[in-house]
Each structure stands twice: as structure tokens, then as C-alpha cells.
Amino acid sequence: MKLYTSLSPGSRLDVERVDVALVIDVLRATTVMTTALAKGASEIVTCLTVNEAVKLAARDRKNTLLCGERACQKIDGFDLGNSPAEYSSDRVDGKTLVLTTTNGTRAIATAALARAVYAVSFLNLTRTAQHIRNQKSVLLVCAGTDGYLTGEDVWLAGAIADRLTNLNPSVESCDSTAIVINAWRNRFGHRETTDSIARTFRETRGGRNLIRLGFEDDLVRCAAIDSLPILVQRVSREPSRFTSGG
């Protein structure tokens, strides 16, 4: 396997050449997607703009929830924001979710040309790595925050790359992949826990933003490693639709 990592949104992406893109937006879009599908949402449709989301949801408003954020807050007129705490079974079971976020859904759009796309978070890290372990080429796409690299996405890229190199001895890493694996191993040394991961989020751009805005409890929710072992798999493009692969 050739394993590439794009650390921030400005990086060059040869996405059309890879078999699989894993989109990473730990705080909080891909964590929300994992949570929502694990809690029974039937599918998630991702959009770039609020207008597009509103139009899509209007097709079947009764069975659809409008979800997402701007500036980390729920959008006016939407049903749910971008905290995993909002995505309980009671709210989402059986529903179609239409989701737009500042960085996560944009990263999904940039990865659109990959043959297969998965959204990954700490919650479904090992499940996703096991599922794609034998692919020939994989690209880790860190969503970042407002165009900047953000540490929480880089930590998860390191964790995935670490898992993949353990599962598949033939992994060949590009320079950025080698750097994130080393960073992950040096920091956690295979003794990572939800608490230790949540603590590292306090040092990152995305984590500091959330603390400042009163969403500190979401750091632990987004660090809950391997707590929801499902796949979040794109099943169609334009619009991008994701379902749980099991």
C-alpha cells in the first residue's frame, strides 16, 4: 500500500489517483457523521453551502434533518448543530441528515474524485483501518480549520497510519505520513486513551476554539477512541451520500 497524507487544505492532492480517501475532521464534522450513523441515521448527505442544504432537505422535509454549523454554532433554521451530543438515537433514528460545515464538508468535496471515500474519526479509527488495510493506495485528507493545519486532525492521521502500518507490512509512507506516524508514536507510545487524546486537543487550534466557545465537553466525545466501530462510507457522489457500512 502507498499511504499519502495531506496535512492541511492547501496541500496538493492527487486524489483521482488513489483507491481510497479517508477524510478527517476530528473537531467535529467526521465525529458527528460517525455518531449520527451509529445512532441510526439512515444516511448523511454532505453539502458545501447552506442554500444547497436547505434545497436538498426541502425534497422530504418530514424525514430529513438539517444539520451543521457556521462559526461553530448551529445555523439559523437548522435542526441540529455540530456537536456529537446532539445526535442521539431519539433525534436521528431513521432520518436522512443533510450536513454542511465550515471545513469538514469542504474536505469531503475536495476528496470527491477518489474511487472510494470514508469519513473517519477517533470513534471508528480501528474499524476503518481494518476495512481498507489491503488497498493499493490511500490518501489521508486532514480538513484543517479555515485553511490552517489543525493538530487534532494530524493526530488522527498519525493514529490511522500507525494502525495501517501494523496491519499491512507493505505500507510505503510519503514524507508527511512518516512524520505523523512518528509524532503519534512518540506522543502516545501505544498507550493512548480517550483522556490522553482529549488532553492533546486542548493544545490544538480546533480544540482551543471549542473551549473558547463553551464546547469543552465535546473534546472528550471526539476523543472516544474505537467507541463506535462502524464504517462511514460514501455510497454516491453529487451529492455525496454516506451510509454506515456495518
Ligand SMILES: O=C(O)[C@H](CS(=O)(=O)O)OP(=O)(O)O
Ligand atoms: O472549524 C469550524 O468552523 C468548524 C468547527 S466545529 O466543528 O464547529 O467545531 O467546523 P468543521 O467543519 O466541523 O471543522
